[in-house]
């Protein structure tokens with residue numbers, strides 16, 4: 001059983017490897033040109049449910065997320081970015097390579113319905129190429145990066161810019177989300193967009209229309225913040241959402257750039273012998289008396305003064321309080337004495353009356369018979385103090 005299982009596993013791995021090898025997509029791109037790869041959900045859906053169409057007659061459209069990284073690295077190469085607005089949208093890998101080489105990109109797609117995953121491999125070979133000498137960057141306000149990356153939209157934008165530049169020789173160099181360049185997240189309202197920067201390059205020198213950006217008049221208008229008129233005959237945007245913001249257009253003439261500073265001279269890597277270390281002399285002596293005065297004596301004097309003040313308040317001024325207390329005590333004593341004398345007087349008066357005292361005042365008395373009981377010898381140990389404890393049905397009074 002175990003052997004069969006392991007053989008089955010081995011087979012699965014083989015098939016998976018074969019399929020994996022099939023899912024390898026190769027690209028060769030030049031340095032300095034914009035690269036886009038759209039992660040089509042439809043393609044991955046086929047990987048997840050290859051037979052669902054045959055057997056269920058049903059097409060799934062599952063939400064998916066992607067995880068992309070350079071093979072045996074945790075993240076993508078520096079020049080490559082990934083974006084996907086929503087799990088029900090396609091994802092995009094995009095960026096501009098800056099140096100020749102080879103990048104192997106792993107793409108993992110996660111099906112958010114079944115939580116199955118599938119993998120795709122992208123092999124990108126980057127070849128050396130001369131940079132476009134003249135470059136211009138335009139800002140498209142009414143766009144979002146995911147809306148611009150599909151090749152059809154890139155084509156539209158390129159067409160407009162070709163007309164503006166007045167040449168067919170034009171390539172897109174870079175497309176960036178304005179949020180990656182310090183832009184703000186827009187309000188979630190219609191008509192508010194993140195905005196994208198599009199950089200294009202050409203072998204041809206800038207057209208007259210583009211050169212208007214450099215005029216003093218245009219720059220003054222832009223810095224004043226007034227509504228900038230599009231230079232006459234230069235409005236080439238066929239689709240309103242692709243129109244550029246003239247004030248944010250920048251031109252780069254790479255031919256005029258000053259040569260890079262020479263690289264620093266590399267030494268042998270060994271420091272020169274600087275002799276033995278000579279420790280500094282001991283520092284000059286300092287007078288610490290003023291410091292001592294300030295940190296010890298002054299707080300001490302303050303503490304003594306505070307002590308004396310506290311002592312005066314506690315002992316000197318409490319006499320009055322004691323005196324007042326004594327007087328109160330005297331009054332209370334007098335009051336007590338008066339009550340005592342009055343009670344004595346009342347008792348004497350009652351004793352003088354010639355009326356027999358109430359029965360209840362006699363030592364032992366039965367309320368029903370009126371008998372007087374024998375005086376209780378309470379000091380006899382044989383008679384319990386509470387009679388009812390012995391016979392609950394009897395009177396609480398002692399029986400004869």
Ligand SMILES: *[C@@H]1O[C@H](CO)[C@@H](O)[C@H](O)[C@H]1NC(C)=O
Pocket residue numbers: 032096097098173174175176180181
């Ligand atoms: C493309 O734009 C990004 C974002 O601004 C920047 O980091 C990158 O260096 C640019 N690439 C090129 C080749 O200009």
